[in-house]
Amino acid sequence: MERKYPNLCKPIKIGNVNFRNRMFSAPMGGTDITADCTIGPASTAFYELRAKGGAASVTVSECVVHPETEGSHMFHLDLQTVGSLASFTYTADAIRRHGAIASVELSHSGQYAGTYLTDKNKKQGLAQWGPSAGVRPDGREVKELTQELIDDIVAAYGNCAGLAKRAGFEMIMIHGGHGWLINQFLSPYFNHRTDKYGGSLENRVRFAQEVLDSVRKAVGPGFPIEFRMSGSELFEGGYDLDGGVEIAKLIESRVDLLHVSAGTYQRGFGITHPSMFVPHGCNVYLAAEIKKHVSVPVATLGGLNDPAQMEEIIASGKADVVEMARALLADHELPRKVMANKDEDIVKCLRCFTCMAERAMTSTRRCTVNPLIGRELGGTEIIPSATPRKVLVAGGGPGGLKAAITAAKRGHKVILCEKSNELGGILKGEQAIPFKYEMYELGVTLGKLAKDAGVEIRLNTAVTKEYVEKENVDALIIAVGSEPLVPPIPGLKGDNVVVVNDYYKEKDKVSNEVVVLGGGLAGCEAAIHLAREGKNVHLVEMRSELAPDANIRHRPILLSEIEKNNIHVHTEYKGLRVTEKGVMCADKAGEEQLVPGTTVICALGQKARRNVVEELVDCAPYVAQIGDCVKASTIITAVYQGYHAALDI
Template structure:
């Protein structure tokens, strides 16, 4: 068989272990961490899902090596806690039985201990330890590690690595980046010591070297050790790429794989985990530069999900391995699809941060485009239904498409009707905004998957009661979505006003001097897009805060983009009238002002299409309603509800 992406699919030997391809599952923290910090069964299934999808390895994250100085609620591994070793053993088994190599990330957060506690107030009672004493920006005291504690922590890395090997893990990753403890020793910003661990680069690297020596002694020769580092800390006071190269040189003899990431904790989340506002592969240059200076294999990471880009990275010698985290949540079968030349069916990560926001808020996982993530124990396979039925899905947005796909996979006869000339629903409009194009691609890909699964897709077909009655479906799933909210603002219906939903059809109507009405997520992202095009943008919002509908990970980056883009923001301004000169608004003092602009984009929200639901409610014995037609929400909600509505058939 001729592989479309031969370099990505080529096996590689690291240490004494063979890996089936060059696509690795980067570390992501589990969710059901028990009170004793063992791996719960849901997390075991979470890791297994990616192994089953064809990744060469799957890394469990994070194993805290020294709980005495690191109180985060993450995984612990010891012999005295009932279930501790067993939980790691079952997890390694679950990964390995699908042909992937099980790895575990050995970690210590140093002065950021407690980061992943669900109850943030508990951090107040934790002692924060680091290479040097000081006060964190949030006011918490940091104590300097003594030589005795350093010795204990170094030994603990070896002890945990040995236990991981005993549990069946065939590789370990040492977390030496992102502002965690090893990185704190490497960094001139954090490390102010004057002893053998501070000052010169050789001294600052010493702690990492001792950790790696401890692990090597514990696991023996040939056992793969992966070291994760930030190629550059990417902030003033931290080390830069040139120093990152020197760090790599001083460590490479002790490791089997160098994993080059970027940035540091609290100083670049959206860079370390590249947001939709950055190009894919924006951190690859760090790995490329370091690879030229070392002999050990190098892995790269950071917003990678495009097969051709990843193939080119390997083929051109920028890195030996590509690592993915979010991309393998969106589609755990991405590696398998690439291997089988089925890359056009990959469901791509939107870089929306739903997965990370959910963990921060509820200590669970969820993915916008994959309803199984975090719920793998409920079943990673879609099983055939006992009785085949005729299912009518009304609406071809993301929820309707997911419902049709799941129902078809279960063996039902599925008809999907969409009133437009293409599927995708509200996502169709995202094709006009480059950093949101993957949302448009989601509709396209789900449509392809539905066609392959045998769904009868009927475009340009608006379903009324007569049409639905004639089909005579056993089950109808209503996914008719929402429509733009159009308040009674004088002039809002004029030709100079472009609805955000229609922007992809009317791009030429948006001039270089535009007023965006609505500071929700859609309005804010549109404003950023217009500013990137070089337009003068004024953003009007009737409330105080912008984009309260954005998740906790995406919103800070969104607001930062607005600030740096030079967008003029008018909070607490209510639009009264659209004129030829702009928009007349009432400010918070009820004074009328003109916000000038030669064009207006309306992004004032959506409202559920309830009239359609009411008309069709009695057109099948069993009727389900999902997504925006129930309550205006998110892609995540629509996809999740669509999947489960189909499972209920």
């Protein structure tokens, strides 16, 4: 078989271990860390899914090596806790039985201990330890590690590594980046010691070298050690890429794979985990430069989800391995699809941060486009129905398409009707905004997968009560979505107004002076796009803050982009009327204020199409309502409900 992406699919030997391709599953925290910090069954299933999907390696994250000085609620591995070693053993086995190499990331957060506690108040009871004494930005005191504690932590890395090998893991990753403890020693910003661990770069690298020596002694020669580092800290006071190169040179003899990431936890979340506002692969240059100076294999990552881009990275010698996290949540079968030359079937990550926001909010995982994530124990295989039915899906948005695909895979005869001439629903409107284009692509991909699954698609077909009765179906899934909310504000239906959903069709109407009316998520993202095009943008919001509907990971980055693009923000402004000169608003005091602009973008939200739903609810023996037609919500709600509505038939 001739591979479309031969370099990406080529096996690689690291240490004495063979990996089946160059696509690795980067570290991702578990979904059910027990009270004793063992790996729960849901986390085992979470990691196993990536192995089943064809990744060459799957890394379990993060295992805290020294709980005495790092009280974060993450995985621990020891012989004292009942079930600890067993939980790691079951997880390694679940990964390995699908042909992937099981790896575990050993970590210590240093002065950022407690970061992953859902109850942030508990951080107050933790001692924060770092290379140097000081005070964190949040006011917490940081204590300087003594030589005795350093020696204890170094030994703990080796002890955990030995136990991981005993449990069946075949690779160890040492987390030396992102502002965690090893990175704090490497960084001149954090490390102000005057002993053998501070001052010169050679001294600042010493702790990392001692950790690696401890791990090597525990696991033996040939056992792969992957070292995760930030190629550059990317902030003033931290080390730059030249420093990253020198660090890599000083540790390469002790490692088998250099994993080059970027930035630090507390300074640049949206760079370490590239947001939708930056290019895919924006951090690859760091790995590419470091690779020129070392002889060991180098891995890169950072918002990668396109096989063509990843193939070029390997083929051109920028890196030897590509690692993905969010991309393998969105489509756990991405590596298998690449290996089978079916890259057109890949459901791409939207970089919406739902996965990371859910982890912070509920200590679980969710993915906008993959309903299995965090719920793997509920079953990951679609079981064919013993009694195939005739199913009608009303609506060709993401929820309707996911329902149709799932029902067809179960063996049902599925008809999907879409009233417009194109599938995708509300996602069609995202095609004109470059950083949201993958949301538009989601509709295209789901449409292809529906056709491939045998769904009969009828465009330009509105579903009515009479239509359903004529088709005589066994099951009806109502996914008719929502419609823009256009309140009776004088002038809001004028020629100078463009509803945000229709921007992709009417973008030529938009002048250089724009008022975006509505500061929710859609309005904010539209404003950023228009400002990036060089337009003078005013953003009007009736509430006191922007984008309260954005998740807690995406929202800070969104607000930063609004500030960076010099968008004029008017909160607590209520739109009164639209004129040729802009939008007349009432401010907080009730005074009228003109917000100037010759074009107005209406982004005042969505409302469910309940009138359509109410006509259809009694039209079939089984009827399900999903997505925005129930309540204007998110893509994740539509996809998740669509998937399960089809399973329930």
